[in-house]
Amino acid sequence: MSLYASRRSANSIATTLCWVAAIFGLAWLFVILGVLLYEGVRGLSPAVFSEMTPPPGSAGGLLNAIAGSLVMTAIGVAVGTPLGMLAGTYMAEYGRHTKLTMVVRFINDILLSAPSIVVGLFVYTILVHPMGHFSAISGAVALALLVVPVVVRTTEDMLLLVPGSMREAATALGAPRAHVVGKVAYRAAKAGLITGVLLAVARVSGETAPLLFTALNNQFWSTDLAAPMASLPVVIFQFALSPYKDWQQLAWTGALLITVAVLALSIAARALSAGRRKSK
Amino acid sequence: MFSIEPSPRSANGAGGEAGSDMSEVVLQQAAPLSVAADRTRVLSRLALVDRLFRQVTRAAAVIVLVILGGVIVSLVYGSWPAMKAFGFGFLFSQSWNPVTENFGALPAIYGTVMTSIIAMLIAVPVGLGIAIFLTELCPYVLRRPIGTAIELLAGIPSIIYGIWGLFVLAPFLQSHVQPALIAAFGDIPVFSTLFAGPPYGIGMLTAGFILAIMVLPFIASISRDVFETVPLVLKEAAWGIGATTWEVTRYVVIPYTRVGVIGGVMLGLGRALGETMAVTFVIGNAHKISGSLLAPGTTISATIANEFTEAVGDLYTSALIELGLILFFITFVVLAVARYMLMRIEQKSA
Numbered sequence: 040m041s042l043y044a045s046r047r048s049a050n051s052i053a054t055t056l057c058w059v060a061a062i063f064g065l066a067w068l069f070v071i072l073g074v075l076l077y078e079g080v081r082g083l084s085p086a087v088f089s090e091m092t093p094p095p096g097s098a099g100g101l102l103n104a105i106a107g108s109l110v111m112t113a114i115g116v117a118v119g120t121p122l123g124m125l126a127g128t129y130m131a132e133y134g135r136h137t138k139l140t141m142v143v144r145f146i147n148d149i150l151l152s153a154p155s156i157v158v159g160l161f162v163y164t165i166l167v168h169p170m171g172h173f174s175a176i177s178g179a180v181a182l183a184l185l186v187v188p189v190v191v192r193t194t195e196d197m198l199l200l201v202p203g204s205m206r207e208a209a210t211a212l213g214a215p216r217a218h219v220v221g222k223v224a225y226r227a228a229k230a231g232l233i234t235g236v237l238l239a240v241a242r243v244s245g246e247t248a249p250l251l252f253t254a255l256n257n258q259f260w261s262t263d264l265a266a267p268m269a270s271l272p273v274v275i276f277q278f279a280l281s282p283y284k285d286w287q288q289l290a291w292t293g294a295l296l297i298t299v300a301v302l303a304l305s306i307a308a309r310a311l312s313a314g315r316r317k318s319k
Numbered sequence: 320m321f322s323i324e325p326s327p328r329s330a331n332g333a334g335g336e337a338g339s340d341m342s343e344v345v346l347q348q349a350a351p352l353s354v355a356a357d358r359t360r361v362l363s364r365l366a367l368v369d370r371l372f373r374q375v376t377r378a379a380a381v382i383v384l385v386i387l388g389g390v391i392v393s394l395v396y397g398s399w400p401a402m403k404a405f406g407f408g409f410l411f412s413q414s415w416n417p418v419t420e421n422f423g424a425l426p427a428i429y430g431t432v433m434t435s436i437i438a439m440l441i442a443v444p445v446g447l448g449i450a451i452f453l454t455e456l457c458p459y460v461l462r463r464p465i466g467t468a469i470e471l472l473a474g475i476p477s478i479i480y481g482i483w484g485l486f487v488l489a490p491f492l493q494s495h496v497q498p499a500l501i502a503a504f505g506d507i508p509v510f511s512t513l514f515a516g517p518p519y520g521i522g523m524l525t526a527g528f529i530l531a532i533m534v535l536p537f538i539a540s541i542s543r544d545v546f547e548t549v550p551l552v553l554k555e556a557a558w559g560i561g562a563t564t565w566e567v568t569r570y571v572v573i574p575y576t577r578v579g580v581i582g583g584v585m586l587g588l589g590r591a592l593g594e595t596m597a598v599t600f601v602i603g604n605a606h607k608i609s610g611s612l613l614a615p616g617t618t619i620s621a622t623i624a625n626e627f628t629e630a631v632g633d634l635y636t637s638a639l640i641e642l643g644l645i646l647f648f649i650t651f652v653v654l655a656v657a658r659y660m661l662m663r664i665e666q667k668s669a
Contacts, residue, residue, distance in 0.1 A: 046563055046566070047563065049563070049565060050563035050564055050565040050566070053564075053565035053568070053569075054455075054456055054564055054565060056448060057448045057449075057451045057452040057455075057456055058452060058456065059448070060444065060445045060446075060447075060448025060449055060452065061448060061449045061452040061453070061457075061465075063445060064445045064446070064448070064449050064535050064539065065449075065465070065468070065469075067532050067535075068468075068469075068472045068532070068535070068536070071479070071480065071483050071532070074483060074487050075479060075483065078486075122379050122382060122383075123379075124379075125375055125376045125378075125379030125380075126376065126379035126380040126382065126383050128376045128379075129373075129376035129377050129379060129380040130380060132376070133373050133376060133377065134377070134380070139377075139380060139381070140380070142384065143380045143381075143383050143384060145655075145658060146383060146384055146387050147383055148654075148658045149387075149651060149654045149655060149658065150383070150386070150387060152586060152589050152590060152593075152650075152654055153593065153647065153650060153651070153654065154592070154593025154594070154595065154620060154646055154647065154650055155593075155595070156593070156595045156620050156623055156624060156643065156646075157390065157394070157593070157643050157646060157647045158390070160393075160394060160397070160623070160627075160639075160640055160643040161389065161390045161393050161394065163627075164393040164394070164396065164397045164640070165389070165393055184386060187383065187386070188383075191383060215365045215366065215368070215369040216369050216372075216373070217365075217368050217369040217371075217372040217373070218365075218369075220372070221372075238474075241474055242474070244476075245475070245476020245477070245478060245479070246476070247476070247477075247478045247595070247596045248595040248596060248620070248624060251624055251627065251628065252627045252628050255628065272476065272478050272596075275478055275482060276478060276481075276596065276599075279481075279482045279485060279486070279600065280485075280600070287486070290482060291482065291486075294478065294479050294482050297476055297478070297479070298475060298476070298479055301474055301475060301476060302471060302474075302475075305471055305474050306471070309467070
């Protein structure tokens with residue numbers, strides 16, 4: 040075989056393998072989504088949204104779990120977002136080249152992908168253990184700790200995208216730094232900042248591991264933040280591993296709900312940042 | 320927009336008075352004394368707000384550091400009883416007996432490392448293949464949709480992969496793939512141990528496979544981003560001297576981005592090591608090291624997830640927290656290396 044022919048065949052073998060890899064990889068991902076859709080839609084009914092999680096063998100819904108997820112995610116985001124935004128603001132506006140910023144950026148990136156179960160252990164040690172019982176509020180704190188790195192990262196990135204000339208213009212008008220940040224930089228980066236929050240919500244709404252031993256679970260309706268509270272992921276975990284058909288069906292339906300919510304949030308976040316890029 | 324309101328008197332243009340300093344004169348052609356006092360008050364209030372805001376944001380940045388410190392301190396504190404009881408032997412002991420309160424981490428560490436290795440063996444070649452496909456081969460119309468789909472899939476919660484693994488993948492592997500593996504490798508020396516024993520469906524291999532599917536989108540999308548940092552001139556130069564697509568990838572794109580690709584792979588590894596829910600469903604939770612990949616095992620995170628709420632006694636809880644500490648340490652090192660490498664490629668492209 041001539042050199043040319045062998046190079047040609049090496050090329051076609053390699054590119055075929057890449058095609059195969061792409062099809063193989065994407066096929067698994069679509070199979071998962073397909074099964075999820077099929078199994079999940081089968082169990083969808085009004086009862087899912089209006090009844091409590093049932094005892095084994097009887098019909099029921101996921102209302103308390105959905106409500107619990109919403110409550111804990113809302114508190115987690117409400118606590119984590121301001122902290123993350125302020126930290127991101129410091130890194131992009133005040134201490135852009137300081138040592139502190141570099142260290143925080145590095146640590147934050149690690150926290151961003153650190154195992155979430157470790158965060159659960161941390162909150163267990165500082166909140167659940169001293170309080171003596173599991174509670175919704177400790178679950179919310181665990182989620183807040185997962186929100187912070189996401190928001191810090193996006194806030195910093197988005198503020199760094201704001202052109203320096205805008206800050207200079209405001210400063211030249213005599214605006215103090217706090218106003219430059221609050222009334223110019225934040226406004227210019229608004230879509231990006233909202234994207235960050237949406238991504239953070241998407242990230243924590245499917246988190247299971249940190250809730251297992253902070254919020255635990257609750258079979259009944261509860262709005263008491265000091266008591267254990269149900270959440271969709273934990274209910275899915277418990278129901279899927281049970282031997283009861285009804286429970287397994289509810290687990291699939293719950294999984295579908297979470298996936299739809301997460302996908303909707305990420306698509307919204309994308310649409311926001313894409314619209315922003317276009318307008319520039 | 321700003322709260323510096325011009326006072327009425329200075330607007331009237333009152334005549335110059337002694338007492339206003341030079342900058343005042345320049346700014347406002349000399350304001351009367353009381354106006355100067357007003358201005359000083361407003362300006363000092365603004366300066367105070369400014370300082371305050373700066374300090375608040377700085378404190379928030381410090382809190383991020385404190386959180387990490389707090390995680391480490393609390394884990395060390397929580398695992399102290401277990402450390403005292405078992406010392407370094409904890410890392411190498413295979414026993415896990417809640418009744419006699421004798422614990423060892425080796426099976427869990429082995430399971431964590433082993434499932435991650437299986438995952439990376441599958442996910443790295445496939446992920447890189449997808450990335451090359453997306454940057455070099457894919458028709459332009461499809462690049463954005465497929466790229467976006469992969470990024471969206473990276474955000475799907477791991478519990479979804481777990482429930483799918485339990486109900487769909489494990490039964491499938493049990494009835495179709497594992498018997499074939501056992502039959503195929505039954506007579507080959509090393510492989511007969513790796514693929515020995517009854518097909519349970521759940522076990523190390525299944526867990527590794529689920530992890531592979533889960534980290535696949537991560538590795539694919541990071542590698543794609545990294546491949547896109549290659550300057551077009553370099554590729555064009557290679558094409559210009561007649562290199563094939565594969566040669567451009569092999570001799571230009573991959574050498575140029577090696578550090579970043581390794582960083583992306585390490586990031587995927589970090590996720591695989593720390594992943595809890597996808598694994599917990601299908602690992603089988605057996606505290607023993609088995610030569611066979613088809614046998615059930617356990618990982619650090621699955622052990623914690625399965626046993627923590629039911630752990631009775633301080634030593635049991637403490638042993639589980641020490642497992643968490645070990646996991647945190649392993650992933651911290653892996654992620655730190657990954658970030659360092661990705662930082663280097665960012666500097667290169669900047």
